[in-house]
């Protein structure tokens with residue numbers, strides 16, 4: 001099945017994975033093209049690329065990348081930023097097929113340098129790490145591995161310490177749980193297998209992402225988010241990481257575009273089963289995602305307990321929990337209406353509060 005991945009039609013889960021990849025990369029591209037502080041190059045690494053598409057010609061990650069570059073040609077030409085795409089697949093036949101397929105690809109006038117490698121990931125990554133460190137470069141790294149073992153702890157630690165590397169990698173989380181007892185995953189031995197075995201399957205992927213985040217060196221700014229994918233009976237997942245809050249914010253937006261109901265999965269998880277019921281409950285909260293209810297409760301508690309003291313902290317709390325500024329604005333509005341916080345003329349909860357200190361507003365509780 002795995003060998004035949006590109007010889008058959010992409011399944012529903014693969015479609016969703018690629019949809020999220022596309023939504024995430026397209027947002028990333030707009031941000032890096034418009035960035036005035038770093039001149040580039042813009043480098044996109046697809047290191048388990050495949051031949052470009054499935055047997056029906058549906059675009060896989062390589063074609064998605066090229067189509068997005070062509071679609072952003074006006075912006076790119078105006079910015080003068082250079083684009084480099086790096087494709088690798090250990091199956092040399094697939095890389096040759098990809099090279100052939102892209103030989104006459106029309107990038108709408110953008111000059112794009114494409115590098116092709118036909119090596120195993122573990123050997124090519126050592127060649128490519130220095131390229132990710134090129135001064136002023138922006139790097140998006142997509143690691144669409146089979147299984148779980150290619151992206152190991154040591155590699156993750158290196159990648160999360162390189163500035164301006166946004167990382168999206170795939171993990172077969174069901175396999176982890178199924179084979180947790182066998183000791184055959186020494187590459188990811190930092191994952192707490194005992195804990196995984198006790199967790200319901202829909203929580204496994206979140207726990208794996210948390211274990212990855214524990215590898216980030218103390219004091220280093222790094223933001224991560226998981227997205228759970230169901231393909232047939234098995235659960236998989238994508239894990240995103242960025243050293244910039246803006247990177248995470250863009251990824252969250254992509255997640256909410258693909259998963260409009262719950263924001264972090266392409267399936268109705270056990271904790272959200274009530275959303276499938278055809279009968280509406282009389283209690284409004286019971287008709288909403290539990291994940292959203294929990295976020296709203298947690299945010300309100302954090303404000304009341306003074307864990308959060310201004311709008312910037314609310315923004316950070318919201319983005320790092322996988323939500324969008326609009327979700328926090330709803331909570332704030334409710335708290336103002338129920339007279340829990342003092343209403344002020346301007347209380348921005350948006351991307352500007354991260355950058356502009358003049359946008360900072362302290363929270364005043366009503367009953368102190």
Ligand SMILES: C[S@@+](CC[C@H](N)C(=O)[O-])C[C@H]1O[C@@H](n2cnc3c(N)ncnc32)[C@H](O)[C@@H]1O
Nearest residue numbers: 048049050060061089090091119120121144146
């Ligand atoms: C899930 S597919 C990638 C699909 C691709 N992203 C797409 O959208 O078409 C995984 C690819 O990784 C390749 N592969 C498997 N093991 C590899 C390894 N150790 N190093 C590099 N590539 C590998 C396979 O040949 C396969 O094409």
